[in-house]
Amino acid sequence: MTYYYLPHTADLRVAFEAPTFAALLEDVVRVIREQTAGDGPVEARAGRGVALEAPDLAELFFGFAREALAAFQVDRFVPAGFELDALALPPAPPSLAGRLWGEPFDPARHEVQPEIKAVTRHGLRLEEGPGGWRAELLFDV
Amino acid sequence: MADVSLAVQQIDPYRWRVPRTGGMRTDGLIFADAELMHDLEGDQCIQQVANVAHLPGIVGPSIAMPDIHWGYGFPIGGVAAFDEHEGVVSPGGVGYDINCGVRLLRTPLTVEEVRPRLRALADTLYRLIPSGVGASRSDVRLSPKDLDQVLERGAEWAVRQGYGTERDLACIEAGGRLPGEPDCVSRRAKQRGQDQLGTVGSGNHFVEAGYVSEVYDAAVAARLGLELGTVTVFIHSGSRGLGYQVCDDYLDRMLRAAAKYGIPLPDKQLCCAPLGSPEARDYLGAMNAAANYAFANRQLMAHYVRRAVAEVFGVEAAEASDLVYDVAHNIAKFETHEAEGRPRRLCVHRKGATRAFPPGHPELGERFRDIGQPVLIPGDMGRYSFVLVGTAGAFRETFGSTCHGAGRRMSRHQAKKVARPRNIPRELEDRGILVRAASRATVDEEIPEAYKDVARVVDVVHAAGIGKKVAKLTPLAVVKG
Numbered sequence: 131m132t133y134y135y136l137p138h139t140a141d142l143r144v145a146f147e148a149p150t151f152a153a154l155l156e157d158v159v160r161v162i163r164e165q166t167a168g169d170g171p172v173e174a175r176a177g178r179g180v181a182l183e184a185p186d187l188a189e190l191f192f193g194f195a196r197e198a199l200a201a202f203q204v205d206r207f208v209p210a211g212f213e214l215d216a217l218a219l220p221p222a223p224p225s226l227a228g229r230l231w232g233e234p235f236d237p238a239r240h241e242v243q244p245e246i247k248a249v250t251r252h253g254l255r256l257e258e259g260p261g262g263w264r265a266e267l268l269f270d271v
Numbered sequence: 272m273a274d275v276s277l278a279v280q281q282i283d284p285y286r287w288r289v290p291r292t293g294g295m296r297t298d299g300l301i302f303a304d305a306e307l308m309h310d311l312e313g314d315q316c317i318q319q320v321a322n323v324a325h326l327p328g329i330v331g332p333s334i335a336m337p338d339i340h341w342g343y344g345f346p347i348g349g350v351a352a353f354d355e356h357e358g359v360v361s362p363g364g365v366g367y368d369i370n371c372g373v374r375l376l377r378t379p380l381t382v383e384e385v386r387p388r389l390r391a392l393a394d395t396l397y398r399l400i401p402s403g404v405g406a407s408r409s410d411v412r413l414s415p416k417d418l419d420q421v422l423e424r425g426a427e428w429a430v431r432q433g434y435g436t437e438r439d440l441a442c443i444e445a446g447g448r449l450p451g452e453p454d455c456v457s458r459r460a461k462q463r464g465q466d467q468l469g470t471v472g473s474g475n476h477f478v479e480a481g482y483v484s485e486v487y488d489a490a491v492a493a494r495l496g497l498e499l500g501t502v503t504v505f506i507h508s509g510s511r512g513l514g515y516q517v518c519d520d521y522l523d524r525m526l527r528a529a530a531k532y533g534i535p536l537p538d539k540q541l542c543c544a545p546l547g548s549p550e551a552r553d554y555l556g557a558m559n560a561a562a563n564y565a566f567a568n569r570q571l572m573a574h575y576v577r578r579a580v581a582e583v584f585g586v587e588a589a590e591a592s593d594l595v596y597d598v599a600h601n602i603a604k605f606e607t608h609e610a611e612g613r614p615r616r617l618c619v620h621r622k623g624a625t626r627a628f629p630p631g632h633p634e635l636g637e638r639f640r641d642i643g644q645p646v647l648i649p650g651d652m653g654r655y656s657f658v659l660v661g662t663a664g665a666f667r668e669t670f671g672s673t674c675h676g677a678g679r680r681m682s683r684h685q686a687k688k689v690a691r692p693r694n695i696p697r698e699l700e701d702r703g704i705l706v707r708a709a710s711r712a713t714v715d716e717e718i719p720e721a722y723k724d725v726a727r728v729v730d731v732v733h734a735a736g737i738g739k740k741v742a743k744l745t746p747l748a749v750v751k752g
Contacts, residue, residue: 139314139340139679140347166404168712196519203512204463206405235405242710244683245404245473245752247367247515251522252343252540268343270367271474271683 133157142269149262152214166202168241172210174231183225188256190224195249206235285735295324300332319346322537328358337731338678344540347623350672355616361543364620366601367518370565371509373647374597380502382482393705393748395579402752403709404473407466419453425563429570443597447566452556464513469571473752479505485743497742510565517561521554596645600675627661627673652749653719657729664736673738677725683716690715708751
């Protein structure tokens, strides 16, 4: 696990560390799975296509988190993993395409969690260093 | 984020100035006592007060209430007013849960009458009002046309459908209806709102039966029907997924607008557009539509509260259960205030702050004209809540605003850790408070000690003159998400 929760009085502030940008995206999915269905297993029974473009990489990262959360908010789809098919990093215009894998929320197997209202841009951070990628996201609860 | 030197200066026992520095266009003003200020150490909310002061067209100080805590963009507990010609509107100054607010009903029942059947009341409220993340109801089906009507007419739509009475509308801020523009609301937002009307949601939202345990102003309390021992029901909820989506949609648009109009942003979440621009007009139309959804949502929940009272205590008790008031605490509205020696039309943003208009204000209905607007301040589920009324001091100093709640003092993660080895519902039941919840996780995150003592918050606004205490309510049964 390469994410951890940072102190915040009202919302969820999460820091991510990953060797690659793709691994960072997988960690975002893990956080959203945990915050929507608890600690129990979520099976990769169905896939949903994700295709995003953004003006910069931080916005692409933010947009991906928002798409993964929207899958649950709009369709009650709990994401369990992400399969990245294509990724364009700067200097090319940033974009990604892939599939979120998961299953519909099942109250018999998944634990209801407090509602996450949104992913915010407050304190949004994304940087690449010698050891890999670091990022921070704040979820409004 | 802007990097300002935050040399906060104490003005008096309840006021603190964040002096203008760097790109700030005005001072910050925080209402708090020394202990509440101490609680803010290590938190970024004072920085957020300063960030808001950077926005164009701000009139008067960037204000924070004593329940201030770290939000995103604006602090929670923030108030800022913007000139209608030179100012801006910012979705971050309203928040995701547009028109999150509080509604209070008073029943004709006393605590002695209710206690023996409290379990039945708690169970019935829990059964009739769906709670929890993504909660929906199957008995209220909205066609797309119905939903547009909700977005345009708010609580009035609900009353016309039989969910309440004319009298209810006279006891809601703005009559429960703002100039909403359904066409400004995205398809995805409408999809999320289709089946959530009449549901409480999750997090800090709740339906709570309680009773009047202390009265501070007997005359005003009597006018509001809040005599000692009277059983009340609080509803705290907002615009649900529809409102969150409206905010999300317009944050994207406002980011582009801020770049287009050359507005420098100390925090991207403060993105905004000049009032009068097409972007601002569309956002205000959509925000008002979402606010109407929230007014209708609380109106439906009040209907189901009355139905629960009818099931447990009889139809007469339900019919005599009156709405005390319904007030928003996440909203931006055009209001006229005296500023720089003249009346000015301002766009007042309240994010985690409650309107608190004084006696005599023309926007108040006849019923409240001589006592001031009721202000509803919920606390945590284990202690108490308060009813106040608005004051001339609030109108003069805070654009007619006051606090909105207790404010968190413990992170959700920390609260869960503290609660994990304990049985919180059992602990509360031992203290005479029944809890019904869709998830243990929510109850754990909402433990009473995760919040500041709302009595301290309310004492500060009372002492500072920006709210006047009327009554204290003590919880009996709480429905959580």
